[in-house]
Amino acid sequence: MGNSEGGLRIVENSDLLYEYNKNVRPAVISFSLGLDYPASCPNLLAGFIHIKPNDSFKQDSILTCTPLCLYVIRGCGTTKIADEGQVDWSEDDLLVVPYQTQALNHFAHEDTAFYYVHDEPLLKYLRAKPAEKAFTTTIFRSHVLREKVESIREKPGSEHANRLGTLIGNPDISETKSLTHTLWALMNVLPANSLQKPHRHNAVALDLVTYAPKGKCYTLIGYDLNEDGTIRSPTRLEWKSGSAFTTPLGMWHSHHNESTDEDAWILPMQDAVKMISKLEILPNEIFFNIFSHLLWNDILTSFWLLNKRFNSLIYLNFSINNCGIIINKTSLSYKIFLSKLFPLISNCSSLINSIRHIHLDGTCPHSYDFFNKNHCIQNYPNLKSLILDQFYLSKVLINNLCFLITGRLNELTMILDDVFTVFELEKELLERAATQKIRLHYACFIEYIIEHAPYIERLLVCLKTSWNRYQLSDLASEKFEQSNTISSNKAFDELKENALSNVRYTEFSLPSCRRGTNESVHLGKYLVPFLSKHMPYLQTLCLWKPDDFPWSSIRPDFNRARYELLARQWSKSLKTVESINKHVTLFENDLSQLVEQLKQFVYLNIYGHIIDEKVEPYRLMIQKRFPNTYFSIEKSRFRLWI
Incomplete structure (x- = not known):
C-alpha cells in the first residue's frame, strides 16, 4: 500500500491503490496500532476508491459508520442515497454522509477517484453499532x-x-x-x-x-x-x-x-x-488564534509552564513577526513586570531565542527598566525587528543599537523623544548643557547608521518638534554651528555623497510653513537640494505636514517680541485671492524643482491640510504644468504620479 519511513506510514499516489477488492484500497496500519480490525489511526479509517467511466460502485461501509466523508480527487458523477435522493458531484467536492440503512450507489460519468474517511474503527472499539443519523447529508462545493x-x-x-x-x-x-x-x-x-x-x-x-x-x-x-x-x-x-x-x-x-x-x-x-x-487536545491553530487576542504578558502569565506543549506554543508564537515583547501599555503592573515577567524572560534561554520582535514605548516606565536591568539587548540573538517610540538615546542604548544594525536587525523604527523631555528625564545625570549634547548623540547615531549600513534602501527618521529649530542643512553636509563646543567636536563635517545613493523611498515630517520660528518655517527650502545631492535616484517621496502642501514658505520673518500679533495678521491674510495665488505659484515652483532635479522620480505623496478655496487652483495648476501626469488632490492629501 505504500512505504514506511521512520515509523511513519506513507500512502503513495492513489493511482497505485485502486485494485483491491476491485475498487477499494484502505490505508491500513492496524498492525502497528495493535488492533484486530482495519484502521488508519485509532478511531478512523481512510482509503481510496476507483470507479471507471460509466461504471458504478456500491459502498456498504456506510452501514457500519456514523459519518462517511468522500473527497472527489478527480472525475464527476452521482451518488444515490436511499432515503435522500441523488447527489451530483465533481472534482474537489467534499461529500459528507451520515449513517444509512442501505448502501450508497456511486455512478461515474468519467474516470473517478475518491478519498474517503470514516469512523468505523471507533465503533469497533466501543463494540457499538450506529442507530440514527447525526446530521444531514452535506456536500461542500470546491x-x-x-x-x-x-x-x-x-x-x-x-x-x-x-x-x-x-x-x-x-x-x-x-x-x-x-x-x-x-x-x-x-x-x-x-x-x-x-x-x-x-x-x-x-x-x-x-x-x-x-x-x-x-x-x-x-x-x-x-x-x-x-x-x-x-x-x-x-x-x-x-x-x-x-x-x-x-x-x-x-x-x-x-x-x-x-x-x-x-x-x-x-x-x-x-x-x-x-x-x-x-x-489540551485542541489543535495548535486554535491556540494561536486565542493568542492573537491576548497581550504578550497575559500569554506568559496564563499559559507558561502549564506543560511542555504550551511552552513550545509560546516559543512559536514569539517567533512570529510582531508577536514579541511589546511594552506600551500603562496597564501592565509594574510589580508583575519586575517580579515575574522580566526574570522569566531573562532566565529562559529558549524564550530569549524565540523573540524576533520588541516594541518599547518611552512613555511607559517598564520600557526603561527593560534596558536598565537588561543592559545588553544583544542577548536576544534572533531579534529582527525593534521599535523604539518616544525614546531618548542614552549611551547604553546607542551602544546596543550600533551593534544590532551592523548585522542583525531587518527593521529598526525610532521615534526620538523631545530633547527637553530628555533633559527632564536625565536631569540628575546630565549637566545644564544636556540639550546640546543630546543633539550631538542623535547626529552621531544617524551618521553611524549611514556608515555601517551603506546599502540601506529605506530610511525613515521621525524627529520631534524641538528638532525643527535646527535646519535640515545640518544633514546636508554642513557643520554644526549652534555653539562653539559643538562646532569643535564636529559630529560629522560632511555626509558622504554616496552614503544614501541607494535610497529609492524616503519620508520626511516637516514643520509648519506658517507657524513657528523664522528658522523652522523655512526649513523645507533645503529639502530638494538635500535629496538631489544625497538621494539622486529617489523614486518615491512621502511628506507629512501640519498645513499647506508646499514645503517652501512665503511667510516673512517675525520680530519675536511681536510674534503673536504678526502671526494673527498673517493667518487672516491666507484666505485672500492674492495669498492663494502666491501659494499656487510657490507649490508649482516646489514641484518643478523636485521633478527637474530628481530624474528617476515617479511618485509624490503629501499628507497635509488646505482650505476649500485652494483645491481648484491647485488642480488647474497641476493640469497646466504637468499635463501628462496623473494626480489626486483632496483637502488632506495630495498625490502626483509622474
Whole structure:
C-alpha cells in the first residue's frame, strides 16, 4: 500500500491503490496500532476508491459508520442515497454522509477517484453499532471552499499566519465547528514560496494532498526541535497530488512549498471526539488564534509552564513577526513586570531565542527598566525587528543599537523623544548643557547608521518638534554651528555623497510653513537640494505636514517680541485671492524643482491640510504644468504620479 519511513506510514499516489477488492484500497496500519480490525489511526479509517467511466460502485461501509466523508480527487458523477435522493458531484467536492440503512450507489460519468474517511474503527472499539443519523447529508462545493480560503488570505495580517485555511463546519454541529460529530477537517492552502512552521497535534492527522506543484512540496517530520526552532533529524515526505500521509500524535512537522508561482492545497482530517473533551487536545491553530487576542504578558502569565506543549506554543508564537515583547501599555503592573515577567524572560534561554520582535514605548516606565536591568539587548540573538517610540538615546542604548544594525536587525523604527523631555528625564545625570549634547548623540547615531549600513534602501527618521529649530542643512553636509563646543567636536563635517545613493523611498515630517520660528518655517527650502545631492535616484517621496502642501514658505520673518500679533495678521491674510495665488505659484515652483532635479522620480505623496478655496487652483495648476501626469488632490492629501 505504500512505504514506511521512520515509523511513519506513507500512502503513495492513489493511482497505485485502486485494485483491491476491485475498487477499494484502505490505508491500513492496524498492525502497528495493535488492533484486530482495519484502521488508519485509532478511531478512523481512510482509503481510496476507483470507479471507471460509466461504471458504478456500491459502498456498504456506510452501514457500519456514523459519518462517511468522500473527497472527489478527480472525475464527476452521482451518488444515490436511499432515503435522500441523488447527489451530483465533481472534482474537489467534499461529500459528507451520515449513517444509512442501505448502501450508497456511486455512478461515474468519467474516470473517478475518491478519498474517503470514516469512523468505523471507533465503533469497533466501543463494540457499538450506529442507530440514527447525526446530521444531514452535506456536500461542500470546491469553489466555496477555495473562495473562503482566499478571503482569509486577503485579510490584513494573514501574511504572518502560520496556517491559511478554513475549518469545514457542518451547520448541524455548530457547537463544535467540526465536519461531523466525530471528524474535524480543514481546507488549507500553502502559498507559493512559503512554509508552515513546525507544529504538532495531540491527535493523529490524516492528510490528503489535493494539489501540489510537482517536485516542489514536502513535509519534514521528527520528534524534537533544534534550538533555532527547526526539526531535528527530520524525515522528508514528498507531496504528490492525490496522495495521503499521516502525522502521528505529538510529532513535530512543517510543510514546505518551494514553487515560485503555484500554491499547494492540503486537507487534514482528525478525530474530533477527543477535541471536545479536553482543552489540551485542541489543535495548535486554535491556540494561536486565542493568542492573537491576548497581550504578550497575559500569554506568559496564563499559559507558561502549564506543560511542555504550551511552552513550545509560546516559543512559536514569539517567533512570529510582531508577536514579541511589546511594552506600551500603562496597564501592565509594574510589580508583575519586575517580579515575574522580566526574570522569566531573562532566565529562559529558549524564550530569549524565540523573540524576533520588541516594541518599547518611552512613555511607559517598564520600557526603561527593560534596558536598565537588561543592559545588553544583544542577548536576544534572533531579534529582527525593534521599535523604539518616544525614546531618548542614552549611551547604553546607542551602544546596543550600533551593534544590532551592523548585522542583525531587518527593521529598526525610532521615534526620538523631545530633547527637553530628555533633559527632564536625565536631569540628575546630565549637566545644564544636556540639550546640546543630546543633539550631538542623535547626529552621531544617524551618521553611524549611514556608515555601517551603506546599502540601506529605506530610511525613515521621525524627529520631534524641538528638532525643527535646527535646519535640515545640518544633514546636508554642513557643520554644526549652534555653539562653539559643538562646532569643535564636529559630529560629522560632511555626509558622504554616496552614503544614501541607494535610497529609492524616503519620508520626511516637516514643520509648519506658517507657524513657528523664522528658522523652522523655512526649513523645507533645503529639502530638494538635500535629496538631489544625497538621494539622486529617489523614486518615491512621502511628506507629512501640519498645513499647506508646499514645503517652501512665503511667510516673512517675525520680530519675536511681536510674534503673536504678526502671526494673527498673517493667518487672516491666507484666505485672500492674492495669498492663494502666491501659494499656487510657490507649490508649482516646489514641484518643478523636485521633478527637474530628481530624474528617476515617479511618485509624490503629501499628507497635509488646505482650505476649500485652494483645491481648484491647485488642480488647474497641476493640469497646466504637468499635463501628462496623473494626480489626486483632496483637502488632506495630495498625490502626483509622474
